[in-house]
Amino acid sequence: MLSHVPYRRFDDGFEDQYPSVISTPYALADPAEISATYRDVLDNSMFAARLGFDGLAFLEHGQSSYDMSPNPSLMVSALAYATEVEGLEVALLPTGRALGKTAEPLRMIEEYGVLDAISNGRLMAGLPVGLPYDAAVNHGVPPIEIRERFEEGFGLLQRAWKEKEPFPFNGRFSQRSSVNPWPRPVQDPHPPIWMMGVGSPGTMKRVASEGWGYQLMGLLGAKVMGSRLFDMFWKIMDEAGEALNPYRLGYMQPICVADSFEEAEQLYAAHIEYFYRRGIGNVPPHLLALAGSVPPIGLRAILSNPGSSDFGVGTKMTSMHFREFVDAGCVIIGSPDQVVEEITSIAEEYRIGHLLSILAMGSMPAELVRHNIELFAAEVLPRLRDLWPESDWPNHWWPQRLGGMPAPGEDDSPASEEAR
Amino acid sequence: MSVTEIQLHEVTLKVWGGNIEMHVKRGGSGSPIVYLHGAGGPDWDAFLDDLTASHAVYALEHPGTGDGDLNAIYEVESLSDLVLIYEETIRALELGAAPICIGQSMGGMLAAELAATFPDLFSKLVLLAPAGLWREDLAPREWLTSPPEQMPQRLFLDPAKPEARAFFALPDDPDEALASQIGTIWALGCVGKFGWPIPEKGLCNRLHRVTTPTLVIWGDSDDIMPVGYAGDFGKAISDSRVEIVPESGHLVQVEQRQKVLDLVAEFARA
Numbered sequence: 254m255l256s257h258v259p260y261r262r263f264d265d266g267f268e269d270q271y272p273s274v275i276s277t278p279y280a281l282a283d284p285a286e287i288s289a290t291y292r293d294v295l296d297n298s299m300f301a302a303r304l305g306f307d308g309l310a311f312l313e314h315g316q317s318s319y320d321m322s323p324n325p326s327l328m329v330s331a332l333a334y335a336t337e338v339e340g341l342e343v344a345l346l347p348t349g350r351a352l353g354k355t356a357e358p359l360r361m362i363e364e365y366g367v368l369d370a371i372s373n374g375r376l377m378a379g380l381p382v383g384l385p386y387d388a389a390v391n392h393g394v395p396p397i398e399i400r401e402r403f404e405e406g407f408g409l410l411q412r413a414w415k416e417k418e419p420f421p422f423n424g425r426f427s428q429r430s431s432v433n434p435w436p437r438p439v440q441d442p443h444p445p446i447w448m449m450g451v452g453s454p455g456t457m458k459r460v461a462s463e464g465w466g467y468q469l470m471g472l473l474g475a476k477v478m479g480s481r482l483f484d485m486f487w488k489i490m491d492e493a494g495e496a497l498n499p500y501r502l503g504y505m506q507p508i509c510v511a512d513s514f515e516e517a518e519q520l521y522a523a524h525i526e527y528f529y530r531r532g533i534g535n536v537p538p539h540l541l542a543l544a545g546s547v548p549p550i551g552l553r554a555i556l557s558n559p560g561s562s563d564f565g566v567g568t569k570m571t572s573m574h575f576r577e578f579v580d581a582g583c584v585i586i587g588s589p590d591q592v593v594e595e596i597t598s599i600a601e602e603y604r605i606g607h608l609l610s611i612l613a614m615g616s617m618p619a620e621l622v623r624h625n626i627e628l629f630a631a632e633v634l635p636r637l638r639d640l641w642p643e644s645d646w647p648n649h650w651w652p653q654r655l656g657g658m659p660a661p662g663e664d665d666s667p668a669s670e671e672a673r
Numbered sequence: 674m675s676v677t678e679i680q681l682h683e684v685t686l687k688v689w690g691g692n693i694e695m696h697v698k699r700g701g702s703g704s705p706i707v708y709l710h711g712a713g714g715p716d717w718d719a720f721l722d723d724l725t726a727s728h729a730v731y732a733l734e735h736p737g738t739g740d741g742d743l744n745a746i747y748e749v750e751s752l753s754d755l756v757l758i759y760e761e762t763i764r765a766l767e768l769g770a771a772p773i774c775i776g777q778s779m780g781g782m783l784a785a786e787l788a789a790t791f792p793d794l795f796s797k798l799v800l801l802a803p804a805g806l807w808r809e810d811l812a813p814r815e816w817l818t819s820p821p822e823q824m825p826q827r828l829f830l831d832p833a834k835p836e837a838r839a840f841f842a843l844p845d846d847p848d849e850a851l852a853s854q855i856g857t858i859w860a861l862g863c864v865g866k867f868g869w870p871i872p873e874k875g876l877c878n879r880l881h882r883v884t885t886p887t888l889v890i891w892g893d894s895d896d897i898m899p900v901g902y903a904g905d906f907g908k909a910i911s912d913s914r915v916e917i918v919p920e921s922g923h924l925v926q927v928e929q930r931q932k933v934l935d936l937v938a939e940f941a942r943a
Contacts, residue, residue, distance in 0.1 A: 390818060395869035397746060397862040425750060539820050545862020549743050552855045 254301045254626070255310040255348070255505050255609040257320040258294050258328070261616045262286050263531045268571045274535045275386060277318040287321070293619040298332055300623055301612075302341040304630035307655075308377070309336075310609055313349020314384075315391035319532035319615075325349045325379075326364040333372035344652055345375050348449050348468060351383030352406030353399040354392040358427055361406070362413050362434050369438035374654040376438065379468075380407065381449035382456065385547075386540035397545030402426050414443045445650045445657060447503065451541075452482040453551060454489065460501075461493035464660055466650035468503035468609065475506065475599055476582030483603035499606030499641045500648040507584040507611040508596070510628040514587040520621060521614070522575040525584050528615030534570025584614075589632030596637060606641050606648070679725050681717060683740065688761040693748050695762040696734040696741040701725025704941070705772035707763055707795070708732045709780030711924075712816065712868070714860025715739040718840075720926040723934050728773075728941075731766060733759065737863035738856065746863040752874050755867055756786045763787075763794060770796065773941055777801040777926060778898065779864050782876060785906075788887075789879040798887040799937055800906060802898045802923055807873035811899040817865045830894040830922040840927055880909035887913040888940045890933055892921030914940075 262283060271277055298309050309332055311325035322328060325347035336343055345368065350361045369376040382403045388394045394402060405424045409432065412420065419433035438444050447466045450456045460467045469482060487497055495501075507528065511517035529535075547555065570583075578584050585595045599605065612629055613622040643656070651657030684697040698717055706728045708721060715734040724730045736758065737746030749755050763772070774795040776784025781803025788798050804813065814827060825832035825841060832838075843850040867874070887910045891903040900917060907915040916936050921929040 386818075389870065393870045395862075395866040396817070397866045401747070537820065540818060543862075544817055544858045545865055547858075549855050549859050552858055553851065556854055557851055 254298070254306050254308070255312070255611050256294050256298060256328075256613055257312065257532075257611070258290055258322045259320060259528070259532055259613075259615055260287070260318040261290060261527075261618075263318075263527075263616075268530045268535055273537050273540075274319040274532055275314075275317045275390075275537075275540070282318075290321070293622070294613070295328065295331055295335075297613060297619060297622050297626060298328075299335055299339075299341075301626050301630065302332075302336050302343045303339070304626065305634065306343060306626075306630065308344035308346055310346035310348055310379075313347070313351060313381070313387070315387050317536075319535070322349075324364075326361075326368060329368055329376075330371065333368055333375070336375075337372055342655055343375065344377050344655055345372050346377040346379055346447065348379035348447070348470075349381055350379065351381045351388065351403070352410070353381070353383035353403035354388030354394050355402075355406065356392065356427070358406035358409050359413070359429060359432060359434065362410050363436075365444070366434055366436040366438050369440055369444055370436045374439045374444075375652050376440065376444040377447055377650070377652065378438075378444040379447050379449060380410075380465075384541065385543040386536070389543050389546065390540070395545065396543040398426075399546055414438065440652060440654075445652065445660070447650065452478070452485070454485060454554075455548075455551070457486050457489045458493070461490050461495050464649075466501050466503060466607070468505065468607070470505060475504070475603075476580070479582065479599065479603060483605075487604060497604060498646050498649070499600075499604040500643075500646055500650055502603070502605050503607035503609055504599075504603070504605045505609035505611060506596070506599075507614055508592060508625075508629065508633075509584060509586040509612075509614070510589055510592050510625055510633060511586075512588060514591060517586045517588070518575065520624075521584075521586060521617070524615050524617040524621070525578055525586075526573075526575055526615075529570045529573065529578060529583065532615050534573070589628065589636075592629075592633050593636045596633070597640065600637070600640055606646065607650070608637065679717075679722050684731070684766070685741075686762055686765045688765060689748065689754075689758050693736055693745050693758060694741055695736070695758070695765075696739050697762070697766065698732045698734070699729065701728055701730050703728040705729045705731060705766075705768040705770065707766075707768075707772045707774045709759070709774065709776040709784050710735065710738075711778035711780050712861050712864040714857055714864070718927065719836075720930050720933070723930065724937070727938070729768075731768075731772070733762060735860065735864050738860040743859060746866065749866075752786070752867045755783065756790055759783060759787055760791055760794060773797040773799065775799040775801065775937065776803060778923065779804050779868055779872065781805070782868070782872060785876055785880065785883060785910075788885045789876070789882040792882065792884050795885050797940065798883070798885045799940065800887065800889045801926055801933070802891050802895055802900075803889070803902075803906065804868055804872035804898055805874070805876035806902050806905050807871060807877075808901070808905070811901045813872060813899065814897045815870075816897055817861060817869070827896050828923050829928055830892065830920060831928070834928065836927050836930065840924065877909065880906070881911075883910045884912065888936065889913060889915045890925055890936055891915070891917050892923060892925040892928065893917050893919050894921060895923045895925075897923040 311328045314320040315323045329347045388399045389396045419431045422429045422432045449468045509521040612625045647658035649660045679700040682699045686695045774784045781800040782805035829837040889906045891900045903915045918929045926933045
């Protein structure tokens with residue numbers, strides 16, 4: 254389950270009055286409501302863990318009112334301890350800590366070490382490059398340097414996870430006379446690595462060569478943008494000679510469950526509109542591709558195909574209505590049967606092994622989120638588990654303590670060989 | 674994108690220990706002028722055309738922009754390295770006499786940095802609405818994060834003027850239009866690297882070193898770099914004169930071309 258930490262109380266018409274949810278004046282905030290939001294999100298994460306969800310994920314968004322999660326390690330840290338105390342076997346995925354934006358890669362490496370220690374080996378290491386506006390506007394990184402910073406930070410992380418002795422690191426963006434983080438991750442050789450992406454072929458190629466898992470951050474409508482990006486991913490994996498193992502691919506998807514579609518519409522429609530119009534859909538598209546953040550070859554791909562479905566319905570979300578969001582696949586909603594059928598259809602068509610379900614959207618009150626989580630856990634989750642049998646498809650991108658298999662090349666077992 | 678009838682020559686120069694190939698467009702003859710473009714990238718326009726009537730004009734293209742290697746930008750690590758790369762390029766042109774340097778916006782900031790670092794490099798300096806300074810009460814507009822559709826009214830006082838329309842017009846040929854769009858966006862990224870997130874990198878500490886005679890020209894209605902900075906440049910550079918051009922936005926050499934040409938001609942003669 255992937256959770257946002259959204260401000261839930263913006264008035265009707267917010268989207269017409271304010272230019273975006275990443276420049277919202279703090280004068281609109283009610284501190285008591287903000288505190289209650291964190292409590293509700295953490296409570297409901299624990300609620301989901303107790304009901305048998307496989308993992309809990311948080312995103313990284315600085316200075317934004319739609320997801321008040323400037324550092325996902327903070328939320329994950331609280332849950333790492335609480336789930337460990339209760340003996341809940343859930344994986345923990347901070348999808349963020351973008352190495353392309355942080356001025357302190359060593360701090361991020363230390364944080365992941367701490368999270369893996371507190372959770373005793375349940376960390377999945379999310380390693381995004383970084384959203385252009387978040388890196389550039391919130392962290393002052395020139396857009397053209399974001400990817401270079403990611404590469405340097407990743408090099409530091411690889412070395413820090415491997416070396417047992419202190420070493421000097423002379424990077425362009427960070428210099429340290431002695432690198433020796435305590436703790437290193439408890440997982441051996443390291444936690445599974447997940448790249449987050451929005452569909453750049455260059456990133457997918459990197460995923461193929463590094464053995465990482467890939468989460469497509471496709472909030473913008475699977476039916477609109479899905480086929481092209483998923484097909485591209487598997488084509489790139491195939492060309493790289495990689496096994497077409499569904500567990501390598503994750504997809505995040507808002508989902509609403511009720512007894513019937515009609516009831517679901519009644520319960521959730523207003524909150525879905527809030528989620529997109531006063532939330533994620535209200536990030537100006539030009540800030541997602543700031544000049545310099547997309548290399549010329551990527552610009553050519555985007556500009557030569559202006560109607561390209563890769564951006565989903567992202568450019569017109571603040572004026573869309575419930576039915577349009579449903580039609581675009583921005584939300585999968587309905588009775589358990591309808592939801593299972595639709596998720597199964599997407600998962601089978603695009604070979605998706607990891608589903609990051611988004612069950613809390615925008616202004617949804619905590620009780621309604623719990624209702625959604627409860628129905629999903631009881632009526633949907635059990636019917637999705639066997640979609641991709643792990644006997645056929647070893648999950649190398651999952652913590653070993655929770656049943657994950659060692660990464661190919663780090664394990665010579667027949668199942669691993671066969672999969673390749 | 675403008676159409677020129679002047680015969681242009683492409684000059685390429687290997688600099689920075691052979692690691693960067695700088696591209697320079699040359700046109701006209703007479704005493705040399707070096708032109709440093711702004712964040713929108715190189716564009717040989719009517720202003721440069723007109724300058725060639727009495728000067729040999731050398732328009733330098735920022736690493737990563739124009740006709741050069743798009744990846745050259747990754748070879749330039751810092752503003753101080755960029756200053757040295759431009760200095761090597763200008764000296765490698767072997768102009769004989771020290772040229773007049775005209776720099777616009779981010780190019781103006783670079784021109785001022787060059788003049789502060791190498792007092793003998795230029796005979797005269799013309800700064801067209803240069804970036805480089807910062808005042809709390811006059812924050813420059815964040816042009817790299819402004820919505821593209823707002824750029825006409827940001828850059829021009831009167832975006833309906835033919836000069837303004839021509840500035841944003843794309844070539845008819847779709848392939849050329851695409852290349853032009855990509856070129857502009859990538860140029861913003863390449864040049865913006867040295868002015869991000871705020872185009873103030875300590876120039877105020879170095880401006881006192883500028884001894885080159887300097888003419889500061891600013892549009893009176895600049896919506897990108899507020900005209901209030903004109904006086905600050907004038908105060909900080911000892912041998913300088915400030916000219917505020919009426920009825921002009923940021924791209925003063927486009928919106929009030931003839932007035933700027935007259936000011937430059939008079940300054941060049943003096």
